[in-house]
Amino acid sequence: LTQHSAAETSGGVGEKPDVLSQDLGMEGEKSPAEDQMRMKWESLHQEFSTKQKLLQNVLEQEQEQVLYSRPNRLLSGVPLYKGDGETQDKSAVTSLLDGLNQSFEEVSSQGGGTKRQSIHLEQKLYDGVSATSTWLDDVEERLFVTTALLPEETETCLFNQETLAKDIKEMSEEMDKNKNLFSQAFPENGDNRDVIEDTLGCLLGRLSLLDSVVNQRCHQMKERLQQILNFQNDLKVLFTSLADNKYIILQKLANVFEQPVAEQIEAIQQAEDGLKELDAGIIELKRRGDKLQIEQPSMQELSKLQDMYDELMMTIGSRRTGLNQNLALKSQYERALQDLADLLETGREKM
Incomplete structure (x- = not known):
């Protein structure tokens, strides 16, 4: 028993320096998981930056086109960034971002989390940002690549565009909230903080661009609907005027x-x-x-x-x-x- 106890004691004493040295190593060096996350964020930031520039180019060229009577809203030779072709449902993205909000708030309420928690939370943020970008890919596809709006579909399309504008606004608010919570939960000297903030900035900029173009189209469609209504009213007025003139003229000629x-x-x-x-x-x-x-x-x-x-x-x-x-x-x-x-x-x- 004495020998066994001594062996346990000597073994325990021998293990502690190793654990301590590992902890010190973790403090001084990045773990493979951190390096991997850094690479993923840098890749995502490059992708977002490319998408934002392409979107700006498309919007600049679209200013020279008319909303109606063109076969395609996207100019030939100006392809939008296409990922793996997957689409993301808005409700799924919103649910993901809601869960991310809760996680951020929990960490903030605890005054910050452990490094393992931070990496896990960073991964959740990465997933939420990626899902939002995939949803935006589908939005851009519908906005710029689908068949041009037919005049008789204006009223239906206006309803869809107004719904889309609400979705984009809601998504922008969610991402902005997550960006603020991220700033509170992550340490200012965090290794990946700079690239994460840049990536979130690109995504919010892209959301802002799409919000402006959708609102502009809603305004154009409302103007068109008003013009159509004025046309129909003027047509009725002319019908009435012609009928009145016909009666008066025929009566006068008869007299x-x-x-x-x-x-x-x-x-x-x-x-x-x-x-x-x-x-x-x-x-x-x-x-x-x-x-x-x-x-x-x-x-x-x-x-x-x-x-x-x-x-x-x-x-x-x-x-x-x-x-x-x-x-x-x-x-x-x-x-x-x-x-x-x-x-x-x-x-x-x-x-």
């Missing part, structure tokens, strides 16, 4: 039917002059419809309005043609009577 030709011609001239403003309104509405690329039903209504206008003008023109023919016949009749009178006068003189 002067038995009147002298001069009065009838004057009434026709007044009717034609009164329709000039309506004609200008239809032409302007066509121009606006072509520019807005109004959907087919509204353009069919505009064509119907044009047909009604043309029909009324044909009625007025037919009335004018009839009067002109009557005037021509009257003139011929008067000339014939005059010729007959001259002939009779000549006959009397000869007799």
Whole structure:
């Protein structure tokens, strides 16, 4: 027993310096896990920096394009950064970031954690940041690479864009919160603090760029919807105006039917002059419809309005043609009577 106890004692005394030396070594040197995390953060920062620059280039070139009537929102020859093709669901990313927030808050409430806890927390932060970036890849894919917006889809697309704007804002707030919690939980002299802050800065910058472009598109779509509404209202006004003018003109032409030709011609001239403003309104509405690329039903209504206008003008023109023919016949009749009178006068003189 004495020998066994002595052996345990000597063994225990021999182990303590080794453990202490390992702890001292951990303090003075980086562990393989720390080196690995450093490399992962540096690689992620380079990737984020590339994505942010590509996004800025695409946005600069997109300013020269129109939101509608182009086959593709992304200019050819300007590819966005594509990762491994995976997509990330927003709810999964949000859940991951919520868990990260809780972990940060727990460490902060304890006044900081051990080195092992720090590495574990750093890995969770890395996973959350990577997942957020993957979600943004899918957002960019939908924003810049998908088929261009068709005019008749504006209202539906506006709803989707407003939803996306809320998602981006929520994600930005989550990442900003995590960035602040990271600053509180990690020591200022931490080995990877600088590259982590730079990486988070790139991600927040990318979120900010996408937030601005989505909000700009929402504004453009709202303007377009208002223009479409104005177009439809003006179309209704022209329909009403044409119907009123048609009734008044036909009534007036009927009233002067038995009147002298001069009065009838004057009434026709007044009717034609009164329709000039309506004609200008239809032409302007066509121009606006072509520019807005109004959907087919509204353009069919505009064509119907044009047909009604043309029909009324044909009625007025037919009335004018009839009067002109009557005037021509009257003139011929008067000339014939005059010729007959001259002939009779000549006959009397000869007799």
